[in-house]
Amino acid sequence: MGAALTLLGGVLAAAPPAVSAPVAAGASAETLAPTPPMGFNNWNAFGCDVSEALIRETADVLVSSGLAELGYEYVNIDDCWSMRERGPDGRLVPDPVKFPNGIAGLADYVHGKGLKLGIYGDAGTRTCAGYPGSLGKEDIDAQTWADWGVDYLKYDNCHNQSDGSQADFVRRYTAMREALDRTGRPIVYAICEWGQSRPWEWAHDVGDLWRTTGDISDNWPSLRSIIAQNAPLHPYAGPGNWNDPDMLEIGNGGMTATEYRTHLSMWAMMAAPLLIGTDLRTASPDTLAILGNREVVAIDQDRLGVQAAVLEDRDGLMVLDKPLADGDRAIALYNSTDALATVDVEASATGLPAAGAYQLRDVWTGQVRQAGTTISAAVPAHGTVVYRVRALDDPGSTAPLVTAGAALGTLVPGAEGGTLTTTATNRGAGPIHHVEVSVRAPQGWSVVTTSPADQSELAPDASLSTTWTVTAPEGTAAGAHPITVTADYMWGPHHTPGSTTSELVTTVVTAPPDGRRHLGTLEPVRAAGARGPVEVDLSVGGAAEGDGSLITIGGRVHTRGLGTAAPSEIVYYLGGRCSSLTTDVGLDDAATAAVPAAFTVLADDEVVASAENVLAGQAPRTLVADLTGATWLRLVATGSGPAPDGTVVNDSADWAAPVLTCGDVSPDDPVLPVERTLVSFESGTEDWTIANPGDGGTMARSSAFHTDGEYGLQVDTPLSGNWFGRVLPEPLDLSGFSALRFDVRGGATSGTTGEIAVQVGPDLSWCQGGRWAWTGAGASRTVSAAFAEIECPAGVQLDLTQIRALWVFLNGGDRVHIDNVRAAEE
Structure with missing residues (x-):
């Protein structure tokens, strides 16, 4: 379904906590990172496969591609660069096979290109890959890196021997800060403790930047989760002190172009470091175009150094507002949902001055439009629209902002068509005329209008809503299919033609194939929980994707299942082809709730299996559900919270080892995948x-x-x-x-x-x-x-x-x- 988000006359989000103004890190008065650091790190694309040749060749490409000119200046080596043991003098030793000229020789080469070199260390006894760490060796390691000509240190957190207290984190990371200062060499200090001890609260006078999350992965759930964690931390960032949501995955192949544009857009709005994590030597023109977008990079590198404030964050839609040094505002409209969504914000709810109209420049398309009272966009699923906005005295010569929104539910091939609703809205300062909406679906699909699709005039902030019936033909493959919605119109005294187009991605579902299979291997139509994502084969840990452990109920560990935080709902399309679901249910052993939970299996809204009064610590209960003839399957967990002390509890409600049986199969057939x-x-x-x-x-x-x-x-x-x-x-x-x-x-x-x-x-x-x-x-x-x-x-x-x-x-x-x-x- 489509969605709309509007801020009416003010900010609805909770006020951020009051913090002291960030100060520059280290003993030196020099701000080593007045804007977020930019460059390259090898880990996301290469892991331990790092070498002198890779770093040299990457430095060459940064220069030849023009990325260095944009500010991508750091070429950073990650883990696995050293020998497994220190040398006789106690110093770290570069692997002579990987780095035949040593780190010092490599630094000379990188510096000769006008770039800077980064290195990796760890605030523990060993690095994450088992190489020597720097805990207790801070002075000798800092001096070694300074002697080599290193300009940037990423300082990790594995094997930290910590008691888990914030005081210990401060102690370990301050020890390296002081050691770096004693070398006298300016080295940017990147604290990489994964946000475990809330470093944004203490690291502004220790590091130049600090990780706020766990490691990023090259997939949409990871990107979405990290944005959700880092965006609210805007009060803690400033010149020389940056929230770091981890490196860029752009170009590694796990996400779409839309998602990669969101990646760079949201990192720029969040004033995040931009460290490329793909193989630049083989990067496609599309990847280089995203990384090299000058207008987006300029927002990230704006000299005011302000991380965008979150004006609204609701129902998967977010609005961010970032002041820029020339008086403009960068306004981002972010859609983390799986459907096209219209995102609106009144100009009066932002930091923009009062004006009769505003100029909006889309930093991805270069398109310039004018808006009256409301900044808006029809934002594609997983997409982000970023406008550079300023007050506009005379809007008459600028085309108006017109949005084309749409909403369409799930389609079943060959079945009765679904209802598509389109909404064309005039956000310009004056009226538009001869408005006509059209829809283009994949070849062979049927699209029939059921209400008027044209209107002679639309006043400012008025809309034309149209309904259509859309039918996917028999044999249409399951998955995402694009539908294009276009609104054509005339504007201005000369009736200049204008047009706006949006792409709606609709989901076509088909019944599962024959066999007995682990339910987590099938894609649900919808999955939502009270805290964090619905996890596959893990319990829910927190807000991030993949931060739980193996599902454990009553001491029994399961390698397959679905972890949720109640209340939760997971929906699958069965198409009448499946016969049964067998699953164990229970509260995960990591749960803390003292209140009972309930698990319900519904087939076409009929309860076919349930477990009531399920408590933490109990052995799992087995449910067997008859799904014969059912079109839809819903798994619902409810009941956690409030606890006896009055707090609301959303604890880990697990569906362990759920096996779905479909088609003509034998009970002896193996569970798939084998x-x-x-x-x-x-x-x-x-x-x-x-x-x-x-x-x-x-x-x-x-x-x-x-x-x-x-x-x-x-x-x-x-x-x-x-x-x-x-x-x-x-x-x-x-x-x-x-x-x-x-x-x-x-x-x-x-x-x-x-x-x-x-x-x-x-x-x-x-x-x-x-x-x-x-x-x-x-x-x-x-x-x-x-x-x-x-x-x-x-x-x-x-x-x-x-x-x-x-x-x-x-x-x-x-x-x-x-x-x-x-x-x-x-």
């Missing part, structure tokens, strides 16, 4: 060994954590880590599978890195994934490596019929538990 357990530790350690015995580590079977059977593997990890696994007596044939997985629970006081490797062929060639998944202390998750991402030495192919050994990497110097090493289909 997984094959390779190691379950039910009979002991199953001949697992340690790849590098001299690096330490021990193993023993344990019942303390298990996701398959009754036992798992307890691993006492060395601080710097080791590989645990075994060489197989016979080659393993994993053809037909696409990934390897294992389940892990971090130690009580320290998290662990998780990684997967295999050995293949008669020579036992070592092939390894490039992503080091982090699991925090006490948390649990599934670590996965797709075979497509596992890299082998030059000349070696990953032959899935000749897997000769399985290995997992763990570290942290703590007791970690793992279980259920398996091959999986995707």
